Amino acid sequence: LDGTIFVEGNLFDVDFSAQRENILPNSARPANSSRVFYGIMMDAGSTGTRIHVYSFIQEDPDGLPYLHNETFHSEEIGLSSYVNTPEEAGKLVRELLKVATSAVPRAMWHKTPLVLRATAGFRLLPADKAHVLIEEIKEVFSQSPFLVTSRSVSIIDGTYEGILAWVSLNFLMGHLHVDMKRSAGVLDLGGASTQISFLPKCQKTVNKAPTDHVAKLEILNTTYLLYTHSYLKNGLKVARLLTLGALGDADPGKKVFKSLCLPKNYSDNYTFGGITYEVRGNINGYNGYETCYKEVLKAIKGSVRKPYNVHENMFHAVAYYYDMAKDSGLIEGSQDEHVEVKRFKKKAKEVCGDKSKDHYGKPFDCMDLTYITALLTEGFGFQDSVGLQLTKKVKGFESSWALGAMLEYLHKVRIP
Numbered sequence: 001l002d003g004t005i006f007v008e009g010n011l012f013d014v015d016f017s018a019q020r021e022n023i024l025p026n027s028a029r030p031a032n033s034s035r036v037f038y039g040i041m042m043d044a045g046s047t048g049t050r051i052h053v054y055s056f057i058q059e060d061p062d063g064l065p066y067l068h069n070e071t072f073h074s075e076e077i078g079l080s081s082y083v084n085t086p087e088e089a090g091k092l093v094r095e096l097l098k099v100a101t102s103a104v105p106r107a108m109w110h111k112t113p114l115v116l117r118a119t120a121g122f123r124l125l126p127a128d129k130a131h132v133l134i135e136e137i138k139e140v141f142s143q144s145p146f147l148v149t150s151r152s153v154s155i156i157d158g159t160y161e162g163i164l165a166w167v168s169l170n171f172l173m174g175h176l177h178v179d180m181k182r183s184a185g186v187l188d189l190g191g192a193s194t195q196i197s198f199l200p201k202c203q204k205t206v207n208k209a210p211t212d213h214v215a216k217l218e219i220l221n222t223t224y225l226l227y228t229h230s231y232l233k234n235g236l237k238v239a240r241l242l243t244l245g246a247l248g249d250a251d252p253g254k255k256v257f258k259s260l261c262l263p264k265n266y267s268d269n270y271t272f273g274g275i276t277y278e279v280r281g282n283i284n285g286y287n288g289y290e291t292c293y294k295e296v297l298k299a300i301k302g303s304v305r306k307p308y309n310v311h312e313n314m315f316h317a318v319a320y321y322y323d324m325a326k327d328s329g330l331i332e333g334s335q336d337e338h339v340e341v342k343r344f345k346k347k348a349k350e351v352c353g354d355k356s357k358d359h360y361g362k363p364f365d366c367m368d369l370t371y372i373t374a375l376l377t378e379g380f381g382f383q384d385s386v387g388l389q390l391t392k393k394v395k396g397f398e399s400s401w402a403l404g405a406m407l408e409y410l411h412k413v414r415i416p
């Protein structure tokens, strides 16, 4: 591939010809060079903080680099939850950087870009608090031996995140190199936001979409229109708060939030984004799928939009779609499992109707599975019979927007 991927509005601009020059200037290439280079991408997600250390090989100087290896490590806490203790966030980042110092050969440290991109957990923080966290991370980065620039740490917007997830998946599947007609859409369900991105098969899907749901992509001098949108607050963990009517409450510490989606006797604290809520089941109510479904619709009605003819496109469902399917026994967790939308509904009914176990240890399963069912059907308009590919890894690599973000970043870095 020789050319540019370009998204209107400067959202995304990957010029692979420039990237080649910048990453591996010929003069800097040692004799018999293996043409290997590295890149470090940290994903500051709302429920976890991850590091991806990529090594790429530039076999064909006129082509896309190949992803050779990925060292991945994840910690189950979002940096945004350190909203009131930024030094703790710094500590976690420093800890994660140890993964990079052992994965990247010492001689390459100074020319290996280090980048962190934060998503919806940060978008939901008050701007001043997010700023303090970002500054703390920048400080830790500046003390690292890696290549750090003014662009190294930032919060990305949801559109960008959706596009990058699409680029990652289709890069890994090889569609960017060969045949865009075979590209697959991505459904990404995070903790705080959810993204849908696909190259529509049908022109009407683009025509009928609001302009901010369409991004222009230019590859090999051909222009493609990508349908992409991110719904802030529709990630799984924030949707729980919407269902409970707790999100944005002025004084959450003084209230008890109840739901028919929870086991009747359930009572516990629920913490998200540095705020703790007291949450209970509804002892007098009928707890079951139907009543729960009505409750979760609060998070979807009026906010999530149905793309026209969405079912004509093939989708990979990643992140919490995958995790919930696996944890609830819907899939085994082996490679490439195809699941019809109606099986999420069936599983939700089964879990919500199971009074015997009271969902011991997994009190939110009924709510989460019902929410996923509602998001797919009532939200995006998928019919029951539509099949989704549940994906965690592609060819052994994490399916995450992080890879797309790395590819986008590399061409703008000057390698000293």
Ligand SMILES: Nc1nc2c(ncn2[C@@H]2O[C@H](COP(=O)(O)OP(=O)(O)O)[C@@H](O)[C@H]2O)c(=O)[nH]1
Pocket (backbone or CB within 6 Å): 043, 044, 045, 046, 047, 048, 050, 078, 119, 120, 121, 189, 190, 191, 192, 193, 194, 235, 318, 319, 320, 321, 323, 391, 392, 393, 398, 399, 400
């Ligand atoms: N396969 C895969 N899943 C990931 C990766 N990073 C995060 N996830 C999933 O993303 C979900 C959590 O979303 P998170 O990123 O914390 O929230 P967000 O900020 O709203 O996107 C969980 O289901 C994670 O398993 C990754 O690198 N690979």
Ligand SMILES: [Ca+2]
Pocket (backbone or CB within 6 Å): 045, 046, 119, 190, 191, 319
């Ligand atoms: Ca995410």
